[in-house]
Amino acid sequence: MNENEQRIFDSWKINAKSWTRVIHHQQIESRAIATDAAIIKAVKELNPQTFLDVGCGEGWLCRQLFSPGIDGWGVDACADLIEAARLYNDSRFIVCSYSDLRSQKFENILRFSCLICNFSILGQRDLTQIAEAGCHLLEDHGKIIIQTLHPLIACGDAPYEDGWRETSWTGIGNEVFHPAPWYFRTIESWIQEFYGYNYRLLNLQEPCHPITKKPISIIFVFERC
Amino acid sequence: MNENEQRIFDSWKINAKSWTRVIHHQQIESRAIATDAAIIKAVKELNPQTFLDVGCGEGWLCRQLFSPGIDGWGVDACADLIEAARLYNDSRFIVCSYSDLRSQKFENILRFSCLICNFSILGQRDLTQIAEAGCHLLEDHGKIIIQTLHPLIACGDAPYEDGWRETSWTGIGNEVFHPAPWYFRTIESWIQEFYGYNYRLLNLQEPCHPITKKPISIIFVFERC
Numbered sequence A, B: 001m002n003e004n005e006q007r008i009f010d011s012w013k014i015n016a017k018s019w020t021r022v023i024h025h026q027q028i029e030s031r032a033i034a035t036d037a038a039i040i041k042a043v044k045e046l047n048p049q050t051f052l053d054v055g056c057g058e059g060w061l062c063r064q065l066f067s068p069g070i071d072g073w074g075v076d077a078c079a080d081l082i083e084a085a086r087l088y089n090d091s092r093f094i095v096c097s098y099s100d101l102r103s104q105k106f107e108n109i110l111r112f113s114c115l116i117c118n119f120s121i122l123g124q125r126d127l128t129q130i131a132e133a134g135c136h137l138l139e140d141h142g143k144i145i146i147q148t149l150h151p152l153i154a155c156g157d158a159p160y161e162d163g164w165r166e167t168s169w170t171g172i173g174n175e176v177f178h179p180a181p182w183y184f185r186t187i188e189s190w191i192q193e194f195y196g197y198n199y200r201l202l203n204l205q206e207p208c209h210p211i212t213k214k215p216i217s218i219i220f221v222f223e224r225c
Helices: A003-024 A027-047 A060-066 A078-087 A098-103 A124-139 A187-196 B003-024 B029-045 B059-064 B079-086 B098-103 B126-137 B185-195
Strands: A050-054 A071-076 A093-095 A112-118 A138-149 A161-164 A181-184 A199-205 A217-224 B050-056 B071-075 B093-097 B112-118 B139-150 B163-166 B182-185 B199-205 B217-225
Touching: A003 A078, A003 A181, A003 B185, A027 A060, A027 A112, A027 A199, A027 A217, A050 A060, A050 A124, A060 A071, A071 A078, A098 A124, A112 A124, A124 A138, A161 B003, A187 A199, A187 B003, A187 B199, A199 B185, A199 B199, B003 B079, B003 B163, B003 B182, B029 B059, B029 B112, B029 B199, B029 B217, B050 B059, B050 B126, B059 B071, B059 B093, B071 B079, B079 B093, B098 B126, B112 B126, B126 B139, B126 B185, B139 B163, B139 B185, B185 B199, B185 B217
Parallel strands: A050 A071, A050 A112, A071 A093, A112 A138, B050 B071, B050 B112, B071 B093, B112 B139
Antiparallel strands: A138 A217, A161 A181, A199 A217, B139 B217, B163 B182, B199 B217
16 A cells, blocks of 8 residues: 555544444435435446445445345445444445455355445555456456546546545534545546456446536446456 | 527538638637647547548648548538638538438548547537438448537536537637537537447547646547447
């Protein structure tokens, strides 16, 4: 891990409890009004038999997909988040870093229909590790579904080019968050990097804020060639 | 043609001479500093044997591609622009509307390596007509290369959703332009519409302004499946 990646890892350890509360109480407006529903819809449209939620956090998305009977697993590098995820009497959650993903075993599932990364590709090398893991963990024509901040919106006043940025966690519930860096990518880069690992774009969606009508996130669906 | 499409057609008739002067004198800053070079690069990267420049205007891009020996044709619905294009002693320019493209014959070329649409998909049905024409005019795995305003930038304060918009032609050279409507599409729509006609995205580029470092246009390269 480089310094920024270590800072991301450490921040989740510090933020795990606050994050779990914020997600439980649906205190992130963009998630409540748009992006939660958007990722569920994007996954269900693919009609997957199995999924792996990469960076599952406290597990809300897994539970949403387990509920109608889609089988899968959640993984997260943060042990405290996985502990929170397991509180709901489902054991399909594993502590696993992205770099260990390709060799991780999942009891009953050898290959997944899809990997899901819902706002969970934060570091620079996460993308590489997940794209490579997909080659081992995805069935033929398996999909990687990524939701992330819409680059044009997330860019703010900074140059529109790849690079490390600092988070602003202000204004989420009443919780205090320890800040962490994240790696910004342009739309061009998201697509080109996955193409470089032999995926192709199957679908791109731009969920919008229902009131402002501006994009709030972007969803890429890549297929393994 | 519906009313908006008729207005676009009529505006080019009125604007043809002003437009020709503006292009000659490189008076559109974004073209001079970024987008002209970007489209030439995008085409040359594909190493095409032949091209069809759809909505070629006064022909500058064709001449740029003829010059290193790439064979091709330029078509435009506006007769005055094609007349201007032919002033340079090259006859490979034809007056042809997008709706007539699929049945248009080109003396020496039966199928093209690529169609190029450089800021020339303005109306709503242009996309459909060009996508369908591609099925007749492109060789197997032929490409459609589109450069257009970057939707997130072009959107301005309006809702980020498909629909007709009014142009603002202000500030281009010292010329007066007759305004015309154009049809706005989100990035999601550009991709989904071409996918609906059995193309796939091969490449997406976001040329940036060299000073502000903000996207100035977007280039889609679609391949015929």
